[in-house]
Amino acid sequence: MKRLNHLILGAALLLAPLTSANAQSTWPWQTVDGYIAGPSGTAYGLAAVDNGVVFSARSAAPDLAGIAHAYVRRSLDGGQTWQLVSDLPGNGTASSLAVAVGHYSGLVFATAIIRNAQNLTRDDWVTLRSADGGTTWSKVDVLTPPNFKAYPYAVVEDTAGRVFVGGWFSDAANRDHYLVRRSLNGGTTWATVDDVAGGFNWVTGMAATPTGAFSVGRIGNAWTVRRSTNGGATWTTVDTYRPAGVSSYSAPQGAAADANGNLYVTGMAEMPVSSYVTKNNGHWITNTVTEAHWITRKSIDSGATWSVADDRLLGTNPSGRAMTVDAIGRVFVTGSYTIGSGTTSTQHWTTRASADGGVTWTTTDDLVGFGMSATSDAAGNVYIGGRALGDSTTPSATVRKLAAP
Numbered sequence: 374m375k376r377l378n379h380l381i382l383g384a385a386l387l388l389a390p391l392t393s394a395n396a397q398s399t400w401p402w403q404t405v406d407g408y409i410a411g412p413s414g415t416a417y418g419l420a421a422v423d424n425g426v427v428f429s430a431r432s433a434a435p436d437l438a439g440i441a442h443a444y445v446r447r448s449l450d451g452g453q454t455w456q457l458v459s460d461l462p463g464n465g466t467a468s469s470l471a472v473a474v475g476h477y478s479g480l481v482f483a484t485a486i487i488r489n490a491q492n493l494t495r496d497d498w499v500t501l502r503s504a505d506g507g508t509t510w511s512k513v514d515v516l517t518p519p520n521f522k523a524y525p526y527a528v529v530e531d532t533a534g535r536v537f538v539g540g541w542f543s544d545a546a547n548r549d550h551y552l553v554r555r556s557l558n559g560g561t562t563w564a565t566v567d568d569v570a571g572g573f574n575w576v577t578g579m580a581a582t583p584t585g586a587f588s589v590g591r592i593g594n595a596w597t598v599r600r601s602t603n604g605g606a607t608w609t610t611v612d613t614y615r616p617a618g619v620s621s622y623s624a625p626q627g628a629a630a631d632a633n634g635n636l637y638v639t640g641m642a643e644m645p646v647s648s649y650v651t652k653n654n655g656h657w658i659t660n661t662v663t664e665a666h667w668i669t670r671k672s673i674d675s676g677a678t679w680s681v682a683d684d685r686l687l688g689t690n691p692s693g694r695a696m697t698v699d700a701i702g703r704v705f706v707t708g709s710y711t712i713g714s715g716t717t718s719t720q721h722w723t724t725r726a727s728a729d730g731g732v733t734w735t736t737t738d739d740l741v742g743f744g745m746s747a748t749s750d751a752a753g754n755v756y757i758g759g760r761a762l763g764d765s766t767t768p769s770a771t772v773r774k775l776a777a778p
Contacts, residue, residue, distance in 0.1 A: 400737035405452030407771025416758030418471035421750035425451035430469035475530035484525035498523035531581035539576030580628035596623035611676035627695040639693030667691035682731035707744030753777030
């Protein structure tokens with residue numbers, strides 16, 4: 374298994390054993406990039422490597438010339454200092470959405486949306502690759518939609534070195550596509566391997582285990598998890614979660630797997646609260662009142678069966694957005710919820726964690742903003758990313774770190 378050994382700057386960190394008694398005793402999160410320092414925007418993607426190497430994929434506010442930028446930033450010292458290593462300008466729209474390090478290949482991949490220079494009504498799906506630990510980058514896949522936009526929301530490399538990018542693609546008939554693209558040669562060439570067209574269809578997260586590749590997102594109004602057990606050649610739906618019936622809305626956002634192959638998926642689902650009956654054109658109709666819940670689901674058998682691991686009612690519009698499992702098996706989910714309404718509303722960036730495989734959960738971090746990304750390294754450090762207000766009046770792309778215990 375290859376690593377980014379050329380980025381190692383010191384001796385490997387030693388991780389002391391963590392007992393269940395102190396697993397959730399303290400959660401000293403620390404902001405290591407963001408607030409006033411660094412470009413404003415949102416940290417949409419994170420990836421961590423051994424020995425303190427961390428990548429952050431992010432958007433940035435337009436510069437003085439009105440040009441938006443898709444950034445990838447890199448830290449070589451566990452988030453203490455950061456350098457801008459990739460900058461893609463766009464004509465009105467530019468944002469890096471995801472980043473992943475291939476522990477099989479040693480390559481780094483990032484995805485972005487960039488406004489098409491020839492047609493300003495379209496945003497291109499762009500995949501970038503770095504073969505030197507993030508120092509230099511090249512575009513290896515560009516997908517231009519015939520209509521509207523294409524968003525590559527997630528990227529992952531499996532244990533055989535196959536690279537998958539999942540997202541949303543809008544076709545000429547204005548249909549949404551739940552789309553997965555794959556490269557079998559380290560990002561040199563790409564092909565679409567899963568494509569489900571319809572309304573409100575898109576991939577928002579991906580994960581890989583030794584038994585398969587997984588994509589998560591929406592097909593119609595339903596929470597959907599799809600799996601491939603043959604390297605991405607064919608895909609089947611293994612979870613459709615819509616607890617309140619056909620009229621409800623549910624959507625997963627992120628996915629992660631632990632060392633034992635257990636799979637976790639997080640997002641939001643509408644839950645039934647009450648119902649009432651009305652008459653319409655002579656027919657009695659039952660109407661369901663719902664409320665949104667922060668939901669995390671778990672599979673212990675490679676996606677064959679699923680159960681709800683965490684169901685939390687947090688303010689309004691709560692949703693887990695991204696997740697990671699650290700080196701000692703703790704599961705972290707970061708996302709957001711809203712308190713209040715209208716001009717008095719406040720959006721909270723919250724992180725929940727479980728030290729017992731999803732049986733019990735604790736809210737470990739809560740601040741003003743919203744969480745969008747999560748990663749962890751082999752030393753036990755955990756990073757979450759998003760957008761926070763902090764001490765400035767301008768929200769800024771932010772990375773927070775929970776150091777290895």
